[in-house]
Amino acid sequence: MLLRLDLQFFAGEKTEKATPKRKHDERKKGRVAKSQDVNTALLLLFSLIVMAIFGSFMKDNMLALYQHSFTEYIHWELNEKTLFQIFTEVAIELLKIVGPVFLIAIIAGFASNLMQIGFLFTTEPLKFDLKKIDPIQGAKRIFSLRAIVELLKSIFKIAVIGTITFSIIWMYKDDMLMVAFKNAESALQFFGQVTLVMGISAIIALMVLAVFDYAYQRYDFEKNIRMSKQDIKDEYKNIEGDPLIKSKIKEKQRQIAMRRMMSEIPNADVVITNPTHFAVAIKYDETEASAPYVIGKGVDHIAFKIREIAKANNVMTVENRPLARSLYASVEIGEVIPEEFYQAVAEILAYVYRMEKKV
Template sequence: MQLQLDLQFFAGEKTEKATPKKRSDERKKGRVAKSQDINTAFLLLFVLILMAVFGSFMKDNMLALYQHSFTEYINWELTENNIFQLFTEATIELVKIIAPVLVIALIIGVASNLMQIGFLFTTEPLKFDLKKIDPIQGAKRIFSMRALVELLKSFLKIVVIGSITFMVIWIFKDDMLMTAFKNAENALAFFGRTTLIMGISATIALLFLAVFDYAYQRYDFEKNMRMSKQDIKDEYKNIEGDPFIKSKIKEKQRQIAMRRMMSEIPNADVVITNPTHYAIAIKYDEDKASAPYVVGKGVDHIAFKIREIAKANNVMTVENRPLARSLYASVEIGEAIPEEFYQAVAEVLAYVYRMEKKV
């Protein structure tokens, strides 16, 4: 009894790698190994690079909008048409400023996901699921090992990024104190460069941490995807069908084939026997085949049935032990006899035709 319980325990233990079918099913549900930190790191990195390249363009457009607002718009009369025109022009200018950032963010967001999981479109995560609002399941997620790892990971990111930020500020502390003696444009340029250095440094560190996060996400995903031996057996049954049901279907098919074969025996020209163990029903119809062909065959009780049906329908039975055995082993039902049996079968058929003429 104890041994049986132990075997059931090990059969239910998830020690096997996930099958391709399970991976495909989980992917269709949107469950894949993905690190959000990689998306965030790439997004920040490329946005910061974009701002470094197009920063002067964005600054010039913002200053132009600011100057135009306080030199032109401020003098306009407060009418419906003027307000609409002001809103339209200001929106167009803001779109020019923000559009490059939004476009690069969209491209990098899509590219980073494609890099991790390839193309995947599914609406499964959007479907309503009561388990998502189950307080018990929610508590389990909050106090799970994964939640603890995510907490430690967030704490590590805060420490690393905070340290890098402090180091950059500490390096430029003297220049920062000297901004009091600079004009507004130079001070803004200094803070812009410092912020860019700070952002890129922190992003590179975040990207480095994201690589480890992705490795952990892959490990955790593979761990959760593991299957027990019983799961694999059940999946195989679902794919291939229950063995018991399959055997029943095969048995049914055999019965149908047997009935079809037995219905052809009355049309045979001769039944060649062993005489007791083998029975081969032969027919020659030059309209259907160029050579005699087998319409039925069997051993033991099936052979007995063939002989019985042949006798009831006046089909002649001829005993030829070597020929019966050879035909049974070499020719399937519906197939023409091979060339090496032509002479032997022709002699049998000739004998049958002579006997039928005498009758």
């Protein structure tokens, strides 16, 4: 009894790698190995590239908006119409400034996901599930090992990025104190330069962290979808079908094929026999095939049934032991006879046609 329980326990252990079908099913549900750090790193990288390329354009537009605000808007009388106009014009200018960054951020988001998991569209995660609002399940997720690992990772990332950011600010602290004595254009240029240095440093750190995080996410995902030996057996049964049901289906298919074959025997030109053990029904129809073909064959009991049906439908039976055996072994039902049998079969068909004319 104890031995059986031990075997059941080990059979239920998740020790086997997930099968391709299991991975495909998990993917359809939207469960894939993905690192958010890769997304963040690529998003920041693309955004900085855009800022580096369009930096002068963004600076010129910001200065133009600054000058326009303090030379034009400041003198306007505030009412409903002017407020709406100011809001509209400022919104358009801001959209011009940050638009390229927003656009590239969207592209970077798609690119990072495609790079990690390929194209995936599923509505499975959006389906309503009571387990998602179950407080017990929620508590388990909050205090799970994965949640603790994610918390420690977040703290470590904050510490690393915070240290890098603070170090760069500390490097430029003297220049920052002198910004108050610079004009707006020089101040914007300085802060743009500092932001670029901070961004590049943060990206390098995030890229390194992303490599380790992606490896961990893949490992954790593969671990979570592991299967037991029993799971693999059940999956195989579901794919291949229960052996008992499969055997019944095959038996049913054989019966249907047999009935179809027997229904064709009355259309045969001749049945070549062994005389008792083998029977092969031959038909020649120029519109169907270029040579005679087999429409039915059988051995022992089936051969007897073929001869019986042939006799009942006045189909001639010819005994030729070697030919019957050879045709049975070489030709499947519906196939044209091979060339080596042409002469022997032609002689039999000629004999049959002569006998039918005499009758």
